[in-house]
Amino acid sequence: MTDMRKKLYEVIFKADTPSGKAFDVVLIICIVISVGVVMLESVAQIRQNYKTPLVAAEWFFTILFTIEYILRLYCVPSKLKYARSFFGVIDLLSIIPTYLSMIPGVRILRVIRILRVLRIFRVLKLGNHTRQADILRQALYASRQKISVFLCFVLTLVVIIGALMYSIEGPPRENTGFTSIPVSIYWAVVTLTTVGYGDISPQTPAGQFLAAIVMLLGYSIIAVPTGIVTAQIAHDTHKNQIPCPNCKTKKHDSDAVFCKKCGAQLNQCE
16 A cells, blocks of 8 residues: 555544544534535525525535545555445445436435434544444344334234224214225324324224223333333343452453453353
8 A cells, every 4th residue: 555545544544643533524514514405405495596506515515525435445455345334335325316316306315425424433432332332232132032022013903903993983984084994004003103193083982992092002012112122231231240250350241251351251150
């Protein structure tokens, strides 16, 4: 790697140097401004009055991000590895929509640039936050079977509730909104999740009684997945606090088998 490529690599990819940090800060500011331009362009009145400046700003940021993407490919040791990485894909997707702006509906995907703001984790060195996110990810993964069973139960429940409501409020009654079982299932989902759009509502006493039961049931349904994940996090935390049988060291990783200090086997104290 030449000296120029090494210097570019340090500036673009290393946030622990003054030049690298400055580059990331300027990049994040440009990303935020470019996303703001996309949002402003979606407002009809602003788009009509400031169409030319908005288009010019959009192309300015697109060309800027294109140059940045090319420089990243130029200085990175493994171009294919970077191109396939999360940030590599996001960097590419952030510039493609503008070049494909002639296709209806594609330009709005420019807002995906906001995902690039995740680079702020490198700038601010929020390592502790990423570790906490990893703890949550591990808890979700460990609870995947329980959550899957719960989701299957909820899906079965909304089908049953929808069918019951259709039998109560559906044809031959008119103007109730419950015209079919799928529509009734939609109502059950909206009601069970406590969203309550109000576009469909039961009119008969029996339908209103069932709706009240579903509303009350919705609160308990919402609490279940939260309880599952919370219990798993508490279990992992407790497991991590179990001391090593040899040196009494605590706070091991949730998947640790051996002590990080002395190497003793940890499963002896589970």
